[in-house]
Amino acid sequence: MGPAYEGIDFGMAERTIIKSAMSALNIDRNYFEKEFKKSGDLGQTVESFKKLYKSFEEKDMEVLAVFDFFYKLATASGNGSQDVKVSLLSQLIRQLDPLSGRYLVRLPTGIIRLGFSDMTILDAYSWMLKGDKSLRPIIETAYHVRPDLGFIGKMLKEKGIKGLEEIEPKAFTPIIMMKAERMSSAKEIIKQIGKCLVEPKFDGFRLQVHYLGSDPRRGSDPTESLPKVRLFSRSLEDVTYMYPDIVEGVKKEVKADELIIEGEAIGYNPKTGEFLPFQETVQRKRKYDIGAKSIEVPLKLFAFELLYLNGKNFIKKPFIERRKALEQVTIKNKDISKQIIVVDHQEEVDKEERLEEIFDQAVAKKLEGVIAKKIDGIYQPGARGWNWIKYKRSYSSKINDTIDCLVMGYDFGKGKRTDFGMGAFLVGVRDEKNDKFVTVAKIGTGLTDEEWRFLKIKSQISKLKDKPMNYSVDKAMNCDVWISPAIVVEIKADEITKSPTHTAGLALRFPRLEKFRDDKKPEDVTTLEELQHMTR
DNA sequence: TGTGTCTGCCCC
DNA sequence: ATTCTGC
DNA sequence: GCAGAATGGGCAGACACA
Numbered sequence: 001m002g003p004a005y006e007g008i009d010f011g012m013a014e015r016t017i018i019k020s021a022m023s024a025l026n027i028d029r030n031y032f033e034k035e036f037k038k039s040g041d042l043g044q045t046v047e048s049f050k051k052l053y054k055s056f057e058e059k060d061m062e063v064l065a066v067f068d069f070f071y072k073l074a075t076a077s078g079n080g081s082q083d084v085k086v087s088l089l090s091q092l093i094r095q096l097d098p099l100s101g102r103y104l105v106r107l108p109t110g111i112i113r114l115g116f117s118d119m120t121i122l123d124a125y126s127w128m129l130k131g132d133k134s135l136r137p138i139i140e141t142a143y144h145v146r147p148d149l150g151f152i153g154k155m156l157k158e159k160g161i162k163g164l165e166e167i168e169p170k171a172f173t174p175i176i177m178m179k180a181e182r183m184s185s186a187k188e189i190i191k192q193i194g195k196c197l198v199e200p201k202f203d204g205f206r207l208q209v210h211y212l213g214s215d216p217r218r219g220s221d222p223t224e225s226l227p228k229v230r231l232f233s234r235s236l237e238d239v240t241y242m243y244p245d246i247v248e249g250v251k252k253e254v255k256a257d258e259l260i261i262e263g264e265a266i267g268y269n270p271k272t273g274e275f276l277p278f279q280e281t282v283q284r285k286r287k288y289d290i291g292a293k294s295i296e297v298p299l300k301l302f303a304f305e306l307l308y309l310n311g312k313n314f315i316k317k318p319f320i321e322r323r324k325a326l327e328q329v330t331i332k333n334k335d336i337s338k339q340i341i342v343v344d345h346q347e348e349v350d351k352e353e354r355l356e357e358i359f360d361q362a363v364a365k366k367l368e369g370v371i372a373k374k375i376d377g378i379y380q381p382g383a384r385g386w387n388w389i390k391y392k393r394s395y396s397s398k399i400n401d402t403i404d405c406l407v408m409g410y411d412f413g414k415g416k417r418t419d420f421g422m423g424a425f426l427v428g429v430r431d432e433k434n435d436k437f438v439t440v441a442k443i444g445t446g447l448t449d450e451e452w453r454f455l456k457i458k459s460q461i462s463k464l465k466d467k468p469m470n471y472s473v474d475k476a477m478n479c480d481v482w483i484s485p486a487i488v489v490e491i492k493a494d495e496i497t498k499s500p501t502h503t504a505g506l507a508l509r510f511p512r513l514e515k516f517r518d519d520k521k522p523e524d525v526t527t528l529e530e531l532q533h534m535t536r
Numbered sequence: 537t538g539t540g541t542c543t544g545c546c547c548c
Numbered sequence: 549a550t551t552c553t554g555c
Numbered sequence: 556g557c558a559g560a561a562t563g564g565g566c567a568g569a570c571a572c573a
Contacts, residue, residue, distance in 0.1 A: 003545090004545040005545090009543080009544065009545085010543095011542095011543065011544085011569080011570095012542095012543080013542075013543055013544080014542090014543095015541080015542060015543085016542075016543085077569080077570095078569090078570085079570080079571090080570090080571095081569085081570075082542095082569090082570060082571070083571095110545060111560085113560095115559095117558080117559070119557095119558070119559095182550090203548080204547095204548090205547055205548070206547090206548095233546085233547080234546095234547075234548090235544095235545060235546070235547090236545095237545095237546085278547085278548065278565095279548095279564090279565070279566075281547095282546095282547055282548075282565080282566055282567090283566065283567080285546080285547065285566075285567075286566090286567055286568085287567075287568065288567085288568085383557090384557085384558095386556090394550095413561075413562090414561080414562095415560065415561065416553095416560065416561065417560095417561060417562085423561075423562070424561090424562060424563080441563075441564080442562085442563065442564090443562085443563075444550090444551095444561070444562025444563055445549095445550050445551045445552080445561075445562050445563070446550075446551060446552085446562095447551085447552085448551095448552065448553090449552075449553080492550095493563095494549085494550095497564075497565085499564075499565085500564095500565075500566095501564080501565080502564085507563095507564055507565085508563085508564080509548085509549085509563085509564060509565095510548085510549055510550060510563065510564080511550090511563060511564085512550055512551065512562090512563080513551095
């Protein structure tokens with residue numbers, strides 16, 4: 001309905017779309033869901049049902065009229081709004097042809113499956129103007145600062161490529177954030193980027209800070225001249241109101257006329273100064289009770305990038321220059337414990353031994369790991385660039401904490417997993433005290449296409465009609481198919497966390513298949529007690 | 537007023 | 549977030 | 556090597572409903 005950062009959501013996904021389709025086509029839930037699971041695609045399911053049951057209401061509709069329906073749907077709120085959404089989508093499904101039906105239901109899910117996406121559309125804009133994709137770099141640069149395909153297209157039609165030159169970094173226009181590539185040893189990193197600057201990696205959430213210092217020239221209204229701060233999340237949502245403590249910190253501890261910096265926000269225990277686990281930090285992302293929560297869980301912002309300063313664009317400057325500028329714009333509080341905007345220590349490294357040491361120290365401090373940044377690397381907006389390399393605890397071959405799990409059941413896959421007949425599987429450990437299997441994770445990654453097919457075939461032998469008595473499973477983890485104790489897998493994870501849904505009371509963070517353990521029997525899997533001891 | 541279900545270009 | 553795969 | 560498409564745990568918020 002618009003660019004992501006404008007914050008207009010459909011508020012409607014799979015479950016509610018199914019309701020709309022059932023109501024539009026007058027189909028029983030079980031029948032619809034059965035066909036949906038078979039095809040793994042809501043669009044295809046609706047399309048084929050529409051072909052089967054021809055409707056006499058079908059008519060042509062203007063694109064703008066359809067847009068209007070979706071706009072009403074997306075903006076419906078309050079009492080009865082769910083019914084409004086269902087009814088609007090249901091009308092569209094009834095009134096349009098089967099092929100349109102396919103895309104009507106795909107649209108709100110965001111999975112359109114046209115085989116192209118934003119980047120291809122940028123190419124198309126270039127073709128539109130020049131008949132080839134030579135203008136793509138200019139267009140893409142503008143898109144990084146203004147990630148709105150509609151806006152870029154309109155600008156190009158109205159003003160041509162020159163229009164895009166007006167789009168440049170400035171305070172309060174968020175920039176698509178860069179991500180780091182991954183590597184699993186100091187050796188590889190030094191080989192890849194040579195001399196680098198190494199900094200700790202904190203487990204919080206990303207914030208991009210935009211700041212305009214006080215300036216009497218900014219208008220006659222006295223409030224106009226006060227310092228202004230905006231905070232953007234990784235999806236470029238404006239989240240300023242959620243973090244008043246960070247806003248105050250910026251006003252006190254940053255000196256500049258205009259700047260854009262980036263950092264990782266992490267909660268800490270105000271009494272002990274210890275950093276909090278992600279699950280607690282993320283509770284700060286909220287709409288209500290902001291004041292109370294900000295006292296309970298205060299944040300620090302570890303600033304690690306500077307993209308813009310006083311009219312000067314730093315995006316294409318070497319990292320070492322950005323870093324120097326960053327150090328210069330922060331004011332140090334006399335009481336370090338009260339500092340909110342922190343530019344943490346960083347070390348220049350060109351030997352793998354030293355890098356490995358810094359990594360070990362970071363891990364010992366219970367941090368996620370380190371980020372190594374190429375010393376003269378530019379900031380690559382919107383890319384997962386090689387100028388930043390993350391080296392996390394879980395990647396390291398030195399540390400190998402995997403657990404052996406029992407495969408308890410599986411779900412049918414969607415999209416390209418449909419053919420495999422499996423999209424994810426539920427795994428658990430043995431609770432010896434109660435003689436049961438309790439769940440710890442669902443696994444949806446780490447298998448090659450061939451391994452998915454292999455696991456599907458293997459699991460058919462043990463397929464069951466119902467969930468076994470000795471499986472303890474929360475209903476949120478219900479499976480399409482249950483299988484009896486037979487298959488053992490080795491699962492890797494970044495961390496073991498407390499869980500509200502998995503019956504082990506613990507869950508694996510970022511779980512993935514490491515390997516199949518055909519050499520092990522169900523009795524040999526990790527026990528709940530062992531798992532509890534592994535929790536750091 | 538309390539509980540359950542669903543959603544999020546969510547956060548990671 | 550992680551991982552795999554087609555281009 | 557990149558972009559795209561599968562999938563994970565778990566949080567707050569918005570509604571529906573009893």
